[in-house]
Amino acid sequence: MDVDKSQHEVSQVITPRPLIIKGNDGEPLLRKTIQYDFLQALFEDPTQCFTEPSLPAPNNKVTFNALYRKALINSTKMTGSQRVKMEQFQDFGLVMAQVCLLTNVGRINTTLAFYPDMRTALRYYHSIPSLQRDDTTRQHMYDAARMKTVLKGCIGNENPPVATPQDILNRQATGFSPACNPVAALFAFTAHSALITKDHFKDCEFMDLFLPGPYPSQARARALLWLLYRYLEDAKGPNPFQDPAARSQKFAPPVPRISMEEMELENIDTPEELDYGRRMLQYRIEFLNKTEAEYAQDAAKGKVDPNVNIRGQRAIKKKAAIGRAVQEELAALETQSNLSRDSSLPPTQFPPGLAIGALDGGLHAAVSSSGVSALNPQQVILTQTEQNARHLLAQPPAVNLYTHAMNRMVNAIIDSDDEDTETHAQVLLDRRLAILHTFCTPPVPVLTPPA
Known part of the structure; x- marks a missing residue:
């Protein structure tokens, strides 16, 4: 009796939410963040093996x-x-489906939106440069909350509804083909990811398929397609995505680990995408500044808009202040970079072993431990900025960067009754460094100062 009860409890376990994509308002979601290569491999797979019920x-x-x-x-x-x-514009339909899938598995939550002219306090604007490639994808994309509603509408199409992977297998056994739609299946897999991992994965966990990690994109896409075919189509027969060398059809095809160097060869943003991300960040900062100024003018004139609550105004105030801080840092880096570029000094040399780490979706650049390499002026400044900031945070000197950031938030942009001052100050510092990493190390040739 106790054994049966224990097994029932295990089957009802719902694993914690996966790591949600997070970023400061206006910060673009780059290829590494959304795992662009994985999404492309998944949606570009040419294997026609899934049953479409509406077709004869x-x-x-x-x-x-x-x-x-x-x-x-x-x-x-x-x-x-x-x-x-979605039916008329194939590119838009693809992008919509890819972002919906990220929402489907919990990578994107309902606070994300794609419209820069947005004043809503509980939504945060993010561009997705690699997916928003034309006016249709930039102007007509649902925000994440609407996408979640659409996804729930897909679950409602299943009768009886499916809540667990076993429910899907039970429907398959009764002759449903496919057993359910893929949206409902992914919700069930995500909610019971621990059981899916235990039953079908040896090399990684199920949620690792969607997260940045040392696993190749193509292998992760193939493993997910294998899992979907097994549950939607046939759990006992041959699987078109099965590893030919596998002895058992119970486990997904292997997802081997790769090195950091191999990881860096995937999800590389193009110069055009980085430029679009910069422009939209700048546009968002200007919009927030304008909105904050309008609120201040209305307050000075004694106007009170009943449709704008105090919490919403404070949210705009915070977002605008962080945007200005980022803007100031970018301007300072650009000025210093121009001075370095105009200098007749040779490129700065760094000692062996120095590495520029990646911060929150930023770009990687490293100096080989086997020798000395030259970095362009922007990378020099960026390295110094990160090293100084992290050193000061780890070992506070007389003037501590963390304290300075916190005090700036307290004195300039946070109301006296706000309770999250310290946390917000840390977020400010981390996000400023992350955005600097993103936009100050574009994949361009090393700049050599004129002789």
Whole structure:
């Protein structure tokens, strides 16, 4: 009796939420953050093995891309206009599906939005340069809250509903093909990721498929497709994504570990994407400054807008202040970089072993421990900025950077009754360094000062 009870309790375990993508308001989500190469490998796989119920047999086998997009289009919560856009504009439909999948597995929560002209206190604007490639994807993308509603509409299409991986297998055994739609399956896999890992993965955990880590994108995509085919189509027969050398069909194809150097060869943002991220960050900062000034003018004139609460104004005030801080740092770095570029001094040499670490989605650059390398002026300044900041945080001298940031927040941008002063100051410092890393080490050739 106790054994049965224990097994029942294990089956009901819901694992903690996966690591949610986080970033300061205005900060772009770069390829490494969203795992762009993994999403591309998943949605570009050409294998037509998934059953599309609305098509007549035997011409009803489609790719995962087509199956997932069809599930979104059939959602009871999808608007007619958005449904038309997804069907008519293939690129928009693909981007919409990819961002929905990130929301589907918990990587994106409902605070994220894609419109820079936004005053909502509980939403944070982020551009996704690698996915927002044209006007349609930049102007008509749902925010994450609306995407979550659409995804829930997909679950409502299943009767009876599926809540666990075993529910899906039970439906498959009764003749459902596919057993459910892929949105419902991913919700079930994510909620019971520990059981999925135990049953089907040897090299990594299920949630590792979606997170930045030392696993190749192609292998992770193949493992997820294997899992989806097993549950949606056939749990006992041959799987088109199975490793040919596998002795058992119970486990997903191998997901080998790779080195840090190999990781750096994936998810590389293009110069055009970085430029778009910079421009949208600048646009967002200017919008927040303008909005804060409008609120201040209304307050000075005694105008009180009943539709704008105090909490919302304070949120705009915080976001604008952090944006200005980032703007100041970028301007200072640009000025110093120009001075260094105009100098006749040779490029700065760094001692062996020095590395510029990545911060929160930033870009990596490293100096080989086997020799001495030259870095461009922006990288020189960035290295000094990070080293000084981290050193001061670890070993506070007379003037501590952490204390300085906290005091600045207290005196300049945080109301006296705010309770999260210290936490927000730390966030300010971390995000400023992260954005500097992102935008001050573009993948361009090393700049050599004129002779």
